[in-house]
Structure formats: C-alpha cells, structure tokens
Amino acid sequence: MSIPRAHSGIDNIKPHMVGLARQSVPPAAIALNSNESAFGPSPYAREAARAASASMERYVENVDSILSPAIAEAHGLDVNRITCGQGSDDLIARLVRGYLGPGLALMRSANGYLKVPNYAHQANGAVIHVPDNNFTPSVDNMIAALNDSVKIVYLANPENPAGTYLTGQEVRQLHAAMPNHALMILDCAYEEYVDAPDYEPGHRLVRDASNVVTCRTFSKIHGLAGARVGWVYGPEDVIDTAKCLALTFPIATPSLAAALAALEDKAHTDFVRRENARLRTWLILELAGLGLNTIASQTNFVLIHMPDPGRSAEALDTALRSRGVALRRMASPAYRDHIRITIGFQHELQRALELIDQFVRGEI
Numbered sequence: 001m002s003i004p005r006a007h008s009g010i011d012n013i014k015p016h017m018v019g020l021a022r023q024s025v026p027p028a029a030i031a032l033n034s035n036e037s038a039f040g041p042s043p044y045a046r047e048a049a050r051a052a053s054a055s056m057e058r059y060v061e062n063v064d065s066i067l068s069p070a071i072a073e074a075h076g077l078d079v080n081r082i083t084c085g086q087g088s089d090d091l092i093a094r095l096v097r098g099y100l101g102p103g104l105a106l107m108r109s110a111n112g113y114l115k116v117p118n119y120a121h122q123a124n125g126a127v128i129h130v131p132d133n134n135f136t137p138s139v140d141n142m143i144a145a146l147n148d149s150v151k152i153v154y155l156a157n158p159e160n161p162a163g164t165y166l167t168g169q170e171v172r173q174l175h176a177a178m179p180n181h182a183l184m185i186l187d188c189a190y191e192e193y194v195d196a197p198d199y200e201p202g203h204r205l206v207r208d209a210s211n212v213v214t215c216r217t218f219s220k221i222h223g224l225a226g227a228r229v230g231w232v233y234g235p236e237d238v239i240d241t242a243k244c245l246a247l248t249f250p251i252a253t254p255s256l257a258a259a260l261a262a263l264e265d266k267a268h269t270d271f272v273r274r275e276n277a278r279l280r281t282w283l284i285l286e287l288a289g290l291g292l293n294t295i296a297s298q299t300n301f302v303l304i305h306m307p308d309p310g311r312s313a314e315a316l317d318t319a320l321r322s323r324g325v326a327l328r329r330m331a332s333p334a335y336r337d338h339i340r341i342t343i344g345f346q347h348e349l350q351r352a353l354e355l356i357d358q359f360v361r362g363e364i
C-alpha cells in the first residue's frame with residue numbers, strides 16, 4: 001500500500017536537524033543551553049500577558065496594526081516596512097518560502113545559524129554552505145560563491161552559535177557584490193547585545209538598499225522566547241510577501257500584550273544589556289583562568305574551545321548535565337571540540353564554572 005510522500009526537499013532534513021537528541025532528558029536546574037535570557041522579561045510584560053489571558057477567547061485581529069506601530073516608534077522605523085510573526089524564525093521561514101524554490105539557492109556561512117538550511121529544504125531549494133574564518137562569516141568566500149542561482153543570502157549578524165560578527169563595512173561589501181534580484185536576510189536576533197563600535201544595526205542597510213531585510217526578535221534581550229514574537233523590517237514589497245505567507249492570526253493574545261509592554265520598559269532592556277556585557281567579560285576571563293579559550297562574542301553566549309580529546313566537549317556536556325547544568329553542543333562536526341554556554345545569572349555561571357574547573361582538573 002502506498003502512502004502520501006512529501007516533496008523531495010524534505011528528505012534533506014535529518015532527524016537531528018529537527019529535534020534535540022536529548023529531548024527526553026529532564027529539564028536542567030541551570031539551563032545555559034538555549035540562549036534565552038536568564039533575566040526574563042520586564043515585570044510589566046509578565047503582568048500584561050497575565051491580564052491579556054483573560055481575553056484568550058478572541059483572535060488578535062491584524063496584529064500588524066497593533067504591534068508594528070509600537071516597534072516603529074521604539075526603533076524610529078517606518079511602520080509600513082514592518083511585519084510581525086511567531087518569533088523571527090517564522091519570518092525567516094516565510095521569506096525563504098516566498099523567494100526560494102527548485103533551481104534556486106540560499107547561501108549561508110557554513111557554521112552559521114543551523115536552522116536556516118531546513119527552511120531552504122522545505123522550499124525545495126538548494127543550500128550553498130560557504131566556508132568561514134574560524135567561525136566568522138567570510139565576506140570574500142561568500143562573494144566568490146555567488147552565482148546566478150543564489151536568490152537569498154542569509155547572514156546572522158552576530159552569528160549563532162559562535163557569537164562572531166561582521167562590521168557594517170563588511171556587510172555592505174557583501175551586499176554590494178550581490179545582484180539586485182537576490183534578497184539579503186540580515187538576521188539580527190542578538191543586535192541589542194553588540195557593543196563593537198564598528199557594528200552597524202541591520203536597519204541602516206535596509207534603509208539604503210532595495211533588497212535587504214533585517215529580522216529581529218523578542219526572544220533574546222526582551223526575555224520572551226516562549227511567547228514567540230519576532231518582526232522583520234524591509235522593503236514594502238518584501239514585507240507584503242511575508243504578510244501573504246503568514247498564518248491566520250499569527251500571534252497569541254498574551255504574547256502580543258507582553259511584547260507591547262516589553263518595548264515600553266527601556267530600563268529593563270538597558271539593565272539586561274549592561275548585565276549581559278558585564279557577565280560576558282567576566283565569564284571569558286574566568287574561563288581563561290581555567291585555561292580555556294573562547295571565541296570572541298557579541299551576544300548572550302560564549303563558545304568554549306575544548307581541544308583536548310581526553311577532556312572533550314562531549315564529556316564536559318555529560319558531566320555537567322548529570323549535575324543539573326545544561327550547556328549546548330552542536331550536531332555539526334565543525335563544532336565537535338566546542339561547547340556553548342549562555343550568559344545566565346552570575347550564580348548560575350559560578351556553578352557552571354565550578355563544575356568546569358573540576359572537569360578540567362579531572363576530578364569529575
């Protein structure tokens with residue numbers, strides 16, 4: 001008996017690219033594995049979500065007429081160039097669905113955000129994985145890899161899982177080499193954490209170009225990962241395409257209320273930014289004190305290098321997990337000797353450091 005078969009692009013999505021290998025493991029007491037914000041959302045956002053849950057029997061009609069103006073005001077952007085969705089991944093997926101197809105390719109930095117190839121496979125498009133420079137996207141390699149099939153150039157800036165970034169000048173150099181018919185998706189999920197002076201916020205290139213969008217999220221600095229709210233800023237025709245591909249009523253009532261309140265609480269956002277920067281610097285120094293190198297990070301996480309096979313990233317992961325601390329390893333072989341740690345509260349990081357110290361000393 002034959003069964004319905006999905007289209008062939010789906011076959012390229014392997015099980016490890018969909019779920020986590022350790023899905024059945026109980027949640028860790030200290031979760032430093034998913035780049036969420038330990039600091040959580042603004043208390044006003046929590047309260048707004050709680051209050052909004054009283055009217056969950058209603059759909060949120062036209063979320064863009066409510067949330068986009070608030071985003072436009074908070075960021076000084078044109079409201080007509082914004083649309084919102086279920087996290088920035090929803091918007092990336094929609095854009096890939098809208099612009100990619102058989103015979104067309106999405107170009108990405110080989111060790112960049114690992115979810116994006118799935119969206120290309122879902123659209124039956126090809127993926128060009130461009131070699132990087134020690135986990136920093138290589139503009140030269142990306143320019144050299146451009147060809148007529150490239151319809152989307154996807155760049156996370158800063159990157160996940162490495163935390164590296166490209167300067168504004170480098171991003172513009174890549175963009176200048178792209179044909180106008182190709183779309184650049186500049187994924188700036190971690191933009192608020194960046195303090196490098198030569199970084200350029202994604203929306204500036206959107207302003208100056210006709211084929212660039214920037215995706216943003218409430219999941220990171222606003223601490224609303226579970227609410228699933230993101231937005232994209234781009235040329236009006238691209239935004240219209242993203243709107244056409246939306247689910248009906250894409251954002252839940254409490255999530256919308258939380259996002260609106262989060263935008264208002266600038267003091268909380270500033271606090272999280274400052275605290276993240278302080279703890280990131282401290283953590284990197286502490287790790288160096290244990291003899292461990294890290295990749296320079298502009299985000300709310302740090303990638304640790306574990307080159308000693310006798311003290312591997314995998315063994316560290318297992319040792320910490322069994323003691324209630326979750327870090328993140330990546331399925332890609334390029335990251336075999338690395339493990340990522342999210343910036344949590346200081347006491348959480350302190351506990352992780354104690355265990356890492358014991359691990360490198362061979363005590364656990």
Ligand SMILES: Cc1ncc(COP(=O)(O)O)c(C=O)c1O
Pocket residue numbers: 034035086087088089090113156158159160187189216217218219225228229230
């Ligand atoms: C680079 C990058 N883009 C997008 C996302 C997805 O974020 P969201 O929760 O907004 O879907 C993530 C999540 O970790 C990410 O690291």
